[in-house]
Amino acid sequence: MRYDSERGGDYDGVMDRIQGQSKVVGVLDAALMSGKLHHAYMFHGPVGVGKYSTAVEFAKVVLCLDPVTDLRGKVAACGACKSCQLFKPIETATFGVDEQREQADHDERRGNEGDDEGGLKGAHPDLHVVVKELARYSDDANIRNRKLTSIPVQVIQEAVLDKAYKKPVMGKGKVFIIDEAELMNAFGQNAILKTLEEPAPGSVFILVTSSEDRLLPTIRSRCQRIGFVPLGDDVVRRWLERHEAEVMRGLDDEMREWLIGFSGGSLGRAELVVKYGLFEWAREVLPRIEGIATGRADGELGGMMAGMVDAFAKAWCDGHDGASKEAANKMGAGLMWGMVAEHARRQMMMNAEQVGVGDLEQGENVMEPWARVIEYVTEAEELYRSNVKIDMVCDHLVMKMTQAIYRCKAVGS
Template sequence: MFNNKIIGHDFQKGILKRAANENLVSHSYLFSGSDGIGKKLVANEFAKLINCKSRGSVDSANLDSAACVCGSCAKIDKGIHPDVIYVQFEGVKSIKVEQIREGVEERLFLKSFEGKFKVVIVDEAERMSNGAQNAFLKTLEEPPPNSVIILITSNPDSLLPTIRSRCQLVRFNTLAEELILEELKSRGDLSSEDAIVCSKLSNGSLGRALMMDSDLIGWRKELIQYLMHLKPDSAMSIIGLAEYMPLTSDPEDMERMTLAFEFISLWLRDLMLIKTDSDKKGITNVDLIESSMQIAEKWDLDNILDKMGALEKTRNDIYNMNANKQLSFENLFIRLAS
């Protein structure tokens, strides 16, 4: 049932599959792990597994590689199964008590329509306010029969300890770079060189990797090449690069700026690795390795560490001190050039 579209997480899938097969399904689970690694997909597949109408009649080993087409699984796949409830609070900063009452409790306590289990999947559970969490706690303490609550979070520490202790914890790890690379190659949207860079930039999150397209990966390359050729005594080149940065407060520009910081930081890290690590395996910008090696020859370790410090300071100035972005970047680029 856990079909091929979920990559990795074999251990976690094994635990859940065993629970389903041995009728030991818990009332509540807490799926924790980084964003974009597949927790929601696994929750969805688990909802299918415990409600599947052909499970038991088919060898469960066979179900692993083929998507089930029974009425229940098909409806869950389409998101229209009446007993599988997705609780998402898009655009809401903090989930309030009333939202938990209406969104979860009222629906959870309705008798199930056609499923064996009523399943409630709460994404980004860490956004529940303390009040909402306390309301939720009551449901967790006295869950209706045949109900399964799955809380999903990338930040389990922001949930009350009493919530965490009520749930069976399933911890998801980030995905291996090789798995992500394999998946990117099989999707074929990126050149193989871009796919390697993307898998390295993904931090083990397939969701994050899939948000990067060849334009973004190309932009990263351009940015770093620009940095490599910055002339400390040329105001033109410093100002030119600062102008090249996305500096408005549009969410899109802000996101791009966050990525720019990350790209520059990873490139400086590459330079450190080139200087200190002989096998170069951890290098992110594999498409710039030759030119990075030339730069690394010119800069000593202290110089690179200084530049890293300047980058962190600029990041802090912009995000926490509301500094002027254009000026901050110009100052940063002067530091990076020298």
């Protein structure tokens, strides 16, 4: 490790680019400065708030062959060594993150093919990224043909266990990133347990998850849990400002504010809205929900919502090699439910502001229908998880929403 004299000891390391997660960066910086890394971390928190991006940036520092320090003792990757050069450029928590994940998946597969220098042809031989899509490249034909809705134990065996105790190619160590770790089934989690208990020297495991409750207690107890929080509206707003040309083409202030609210502190979600044109969802679906609130039944809304989810899933699969249509449908459905629930929350707040202070009965009357809509969205999520078809789920949701808000009108209308 060396002191970076060229920058006067004030080195802007890769970890400094993580947005809106100061506590996370502080914990990881402290670990790097102490030189005592935990062998297993669990990055948990909402979708799209920088968990995977942080894992990649952290791995870059861990694997750097010539790390530098500043006057405060902060450790950063040098950016120039052979290890650093093998990391693809990544703009943290903004455009390119999804592409970085795909490239890591692609490079991992190429690294398995026995290229020169231990599987090295644009891929980092000591960075192993495990994603559910690796099932497409399993040695087992039955695994290759499965729907990509989980991480099979065979993928864990091939991508982690078979490599965990091999000597690092570059000699520094190894980093294993398991993205969407909650998708490991019980067999996969139990298979990796012993490796987490007795890792090879210099190995670091990072389990990235948005549903830590789906991981076994034995897995959670062996990891240092690092919680990520939703990003503030100011972070999303700055992101919009930086990408004004790409993001806000012809969009008005109302749509800008809708995007900030809908993102819920997730730049990943905001990016999906932009990349897949989900502003049209807001323009088409939300006014029809408002129509229901004024007494207009809408027998076509459920079919429209299901069609939008299906179109999103097709677009996602077209842009992602080896993607699962079923997994893409679930992602699209989650975005649709999130949009409806966010709209209901906004209606509750707007109606509550129009009720006189202390008028509890009137407040309950105007808020209860929209609170029920949020309950019905949760019900729709559960139905879809139980394999009810998306068109039936959407029709059911519209029927329940109609029952809840048919007589709901804003105070004073």
